[in-house]
Amino acid sequence: MYFSTTLILLLTILDILVYYLQKLQEQDNGEQKNSASSSSLDKRIMPQEDNGELKSSASSTSLDIRSMHEEDDGERKDPSLSSSSLYKQCQVFSLAEIKLATNDFDDAFVIGKGGFGQVYKGKIDFGASTDVAIKRLDCNSNQGETEFYAEIEMLSKIRHSHIVSLLGYCETDMILVYEYMPNGSLEDHLHKKRANTTSYSPLTWIQRLNICIDAARGLDYLHTGTGVQHRVIHRDVKSSNILLDENLASKIADFGLSRITPASQSGATTNVYTGQIVSTFGYMDAEYFSTHRLTRKSDVYAFGVVLLEVLCGRPALDFSLDEEQHSLAGWAKHCIKRGNLSRIVDPSLRGQVSAKCLKHFGQIAYECLRTSSKDRPTMTVILGRLELVLTWTMQSVERASNRKYLGWSLFLTKAPWSVISDRKTGGHDSGGIVTASQRVVSPSEDATPLIFKEFTYSDLQKATCNFRRDCFLGEGGFGRVFKGWLDRVTYTPQKAGNGLPVAIKKLNPETIQGFEVWQTEVTLLGMLKHPNVVKLLGYCQENMELLLVYEFMQGGSLEDRLFRKGVDALPWSTMIKIAIGAAQGMAFLHSVNVIYRDMKASNILLDEDYNAKVSDFGLAKVGPSDGMTHVSTRVVGTYGYAAPEYLATGHFYVKSDVYGFGVVMLELITGLRALDRNRQGAKVNLVEWTRPFLTDKRIHKIMDPRLGKNYPAKAARKAAELVVSCLKQEPKSRPSMEEIVSCLQDINAISLKPRK
Incomplete structure (x- = not known):
C-alpha cells in the first residue's frame, strides 16, 4: 500500500515536469458548440429598464493572452479612475496598425469569441515584435461603448502581476489590445476539449492551487489596494475570465462590467446600488440579485464557485446531469455540508489531495457561498487560507517522495556546526540537528512545521549563474544576497528569467553572524506563516556553506x-x-x-x-x-x-x-x-x-x-x-x-x- 501510494505521488511529480515540456496546440475557439457546459449556458442577465425583460448575451470565452508587459517598479500612481490623465498608460493605435497586426482581421487569426466580440491573435512592434490579443467589438453585441470605455478606464490605471495588462486601444472600431496569454483560460483547462477530441492534460492539484492563489491575489488587490479613493468590484469573476500565461500563472481579465466603490467604506458595506443586474448565471450572488446591492462579497461568492470548479472539474452549470446537480454551487454545498466531499472531487485528482487539504479547501469554498454577504470571508482571508492548503500539500509531497526536511528537531537549539546535516559523518547518522542542553518553547504549540526543500550547493550555483555579479542584490550582516531562478513547482534551478524568481542569501564565512543565526532563521520561519512575514522556501548546508532561499520581493527594502x-x-x-x-x-x-x-x-x-x-x-x-x-x-x-x-x-x-x-x-x-x-x-x-x-x-x-x-x-x-x-x-x-x-x-x- 505504501509503495503504491508513493509511486502514484512520484508519477504525479513526474507528470508536472513533463507538462511544462509539452507544447500546447493552438485551439480553434471560434467554433461555438451547443453543449451543456457553462460556456454555452453562461448568460449575462441584463434587465431592460423599459419593460424588465431579461436579455441574454453570450458570455466571453477565453482571451488567449500571453504576459508581455513588465511593470515600472519606480512608478506607483494613485489610480483615481476619474482623473483627467485617463488612458495615459495605454497606447492609442490606428485602425491601420490593428489591421496590419491581424492581417485585416483574417479569420485564421481568431482565437476566441465572447460577449464583446471576436478576439484575434496579432503581432505589434513595441521595439520588438510582440504577440498580443486584440478584442474587437461585434456590431451585433449587447455590449458596446459603455463596456469599451469601462475596460480602458479600469485597466489603463491598474497594474498588477495577476491582472491582465491592457496595452492599448483603437477608438475607431472599439478595439482593445491586451498582453497575450498562451495557455488560454482556466475554463479551457478544466472543461473544454481540444480539436481531434483530445483532452487537455489535466491540471494537477498543485497547479490548481497555484492558479487559485494567483487569482485571489489579483482580486484582493482590486478590493483593497488600487488607490486612495477607490476600490474595484470586478462583477464577472468566473473561470473563463481567469487567464493563464506560459507558466500557468493566472491573471484576472475582462473588466467591462466592473464598478468602482469608495475606499472610505469597508468590508461588506462597500457597495453600489445598480439599476441593472449584470452577472453570469451559475456565479451570481443571490443577495445581489434580490437587493441590487453590489459588494466586494459578490466577487467572493463567484470566486467560491470557481474554487468548486477547480475541485470538482465541473462547470458552474451543467443541465446534462440530474436536476439536483444542475447548479454546481447548490449541489457541492449540499455535499460539503453532509461531509461527502469525496463524492464531488474531480476523478483526475484522486490520490493527489490529502483528506486534510480536501476538507479545508472545501470549507473555504463553502464559506464563500454563504447566503449573507457579511458572513463570507474577505479575499485577504481567502488568500491566506489557500496558501496554507498549498503548504500542507507540499508537505505531503515532500514526505511521500522521501525528501529531506526540517521539523521539530529545529527547535532543539545550539547544535554543533558539524551535526546540522542528516548525512552520515564519522560512521554515525546525525539525524538532523541533534538535541542539546537547551530547549526553547515553540512559537505555537499546535503549529505544524513547514517543509523546506534542502538544496544542494550546485543547485543554487546554477540558479544564480554561479553567484554572478549581475545577480547580486545586496549585502547585510549575514552575507550577500543574490537573485536566482527556480521552477515554480519543483524548485529545480532554471535559466535567468525563467520560472520563479527567488532571493538567495549566502553566508560570508568571515562574518560575525554564522551558524546560530542561520539556524534561528530556519527554525522560526519553519513555524511561522503569515502574509506579512517573508517566506522561506529552502536552505542549503553543505560543507562550510550555509545558504537560505526566500521568496523574491520585487520592491526591495x-x-x-x-x-x-x-x-x-x-x-x-x-x-x-x-x-x-x-x-x-x-x-x-x-x-x-x-x-x-x-x-x-x-x-x-x-x-x-x-x-x-x-x-x-x-x-x-x-x-x-x-x-x-x-x-x-x-x-x-x-x-x-x-x-x-x-x-x-x-x-x-x-x-x-x-x-x-x-x-x-x-x-x-x-x-x-x-x-x-x-x-x-x-x-x-x-x-x-x-x-x-x-x-x-x-x-x-x-x-x-x-x-x-x-x-x-x-x-x-x-x-x-x-x-x-x-x-x-x-x-x-x-x-x-x-x-x-x-x-x-x-x-x-x-x-x-x-x-x-
Whole structure:
C-alpha cells in the first residue's frame, strides 16, 4: 500500500515536469458548440429598464493572452479612475496598425469569441515584435461603448502581476489590445476539449492551487489596494475570465462590467446600488440579485464557485446531469455540508489531495457561498487560507517522495556546526540537528512545521549563474544576497528569467553572524506563516556553506525606497499601507511568542504592490514560557532603532520591538534616516531631534518636504501621536502591536477622505 501510494505521488511529480515540456496546440475557439457546459449556458442577465425583460448575451470565452508587459517598479500612481490623465498608460493605435497586426482581421487569426466580440491573435512592434490579443467589438453585441470605455478606464490605471495588462486601444472600431496569454483560460483547462477530441492534460492539484492563489491575489488587490479613493468590484469573476500565461500563472481579465466603490467604506458595506443586474448565471450572488446591492462579497461568492470548479472539474452549470446537480454551487454545498466531499472531487485528482487539504479547501469554498454577504470571508482571508492548503500539500509531497526536511528537531537549539546535516559523518547518522542542553518553547504549540526543500550547493550555483555579479542584490550582516531562478513547482534551478524568481542569501564565512543565526532563521520561519512575514522556501548546508532561499520581493527594502538617491517620496496612502503591513507582521509574531529584536527599515521588504513583509529573523528570540516579560541576552540589534532599556540592561521586552517600529514610522513620515552623521549637531539622532516637534503639534515642520501638502493634516497629527506613544521610555507605557494596527487603520480611514 505504501509503495503504491508513493509511486502514484512520484508519477504525479513526474507528470508536472513533463507538462511544462509539452507544447500546447493552438485551439480553434471560434467554433461555438451547443453543449451543456457553462460556456454555452453562461448568460449575462441584463434587465431592460423599459419593460424588465431579461436579455441574454453570450458570455466571453477565453482571451488567449500571453504576459508581455513588465511593470515600472519606480512608478506607483494613485489610480483615481476619474482623473483627467485617463488612458495615459495605454497606447492609442490606428485602425491601420490593428489591421496590419491581424492581417485585416483574417479569420485564421481568431482565437476566441465572447460577449464583446471576436478576439484575434496579432503581432505589434513595441521595439520588438510582440504577440498580443486584440478584442474587437461585434456590431451585433449587447455590449458596446459603455463596456469599451469601462475596460480602458479600469485597466489603463491598474497594474498588477495577476491582472491582465491592457496595452492599448483603437477608438475607431472599439478595439482593445491586451498582453497575450498562451495557455488560454482556466475554463479551457478544466472543461473544454481540444480539436481531434483530445483532452487537455489535466491540471494537477498543485497547479490548481497555484492558479487559485494567483487569482485571489489579483482580486484582493482590486478590493483593497488600487488607490486612495477607490476600490474595484470586478462583477464577472468566473473561470473563463481567469487567464493563464506560459507558466500557468493566472491573471484576472475582462473588466467591462466592473464598478468602482469608495475606499472610505469597508468590508461588506462597500457597495453600489445598480439599476441593472449584470452577472453570469451559475456565479451570481443571490443577495445581489434580490437587493441590487453590489459588494466586494459578490466577487467572493463567484470566486467560491470557481474554487468548486477547480475541485470538482465541473462547470458552474451543467443541465446534462440530474436536476439536483444542475447548479454546481447548490449541489457541492449540499455535499460539503453532509461531509461527502469525496463524492464531488474531480476523478483526475484522486490520490493527489490529502483528506486534510480536501476538507479545508472545501470549507473555504463553502464559506464563500454563504447566503449573507457579511458572513463570507474577505479575499485577504481567502488568500491566506489557500496558501496554507498549498503548504500542507507540499508537505505531503515532500514526505511521500522521501525528501529531506526540517521539523521539530529545529527547535532543539545550539547544535554543533558539524551535526546540522542528516548525512552520515564519522560512521554515525546525525539525524538532523541533534538535541542539546537547551530547549526553547515553540512559537505555537499546535503549529505544524513547514517543509523546506534542502538544496544542494550546485543547485543554487546554477540558479544564480554561479553567484554572478549581475545577480547580486545586496549585502547585510549575514552575507550577500543574490537573485536566482527556480521552477515554480519543483524548485529545480532554471535559466535567468525563467520560472520563479527567488532571493538567495549566502553566508560570508568571515562574518560575525554564522551558524546560530542561520539556524534561528530556519527554525522560526519553519513555524511561522503569515502574509506579512517573508517566506522561506529552502536552505542549503553543505560543507562550510550555509545558504537560505526566500521568496523574491520585487520592491526591495523600505530603506532603499525611502533613502535611495533620486527616488520620489512615497504617497501618504502608500506610507500608511506599508506601516499597516509591517505592523500586522509584528503583531502576528508577538501573538505566537516571538520577539523580533531587529525592527528597522532595511528589514521591511516590499512586493511590487507595496505590501510589506517582515524579514531577517537571525536575531529573533522565542519568548520565555514562565511568564517573565523579557529575554536576557547580550546586546544586539541596530543602533538608532534599539530601545533604551535594551541598550541599558540587555533585557528585551515585547515592547522593545514597538520602540523600533516607532522609529520606522518616524523615518516614513520624515523621509530621514534614524541616524545620519552627515546631519549637524542634535539632528544626527532622528528620535531626539524630532521629539519636540511630535509633542507640540508642529509635525508639519518635520514632514517629508517631498510630500508638499499632499497628506491629510489630521492623519499626520494622529501618526505623530502614535510615534510618541511607541517611543515612550517606559516599555509598559507603549501600545501593543495589535493596538498599533488598529490605530493605523483609523489613520488610513482619515487619509481616504477627499480634501475639500
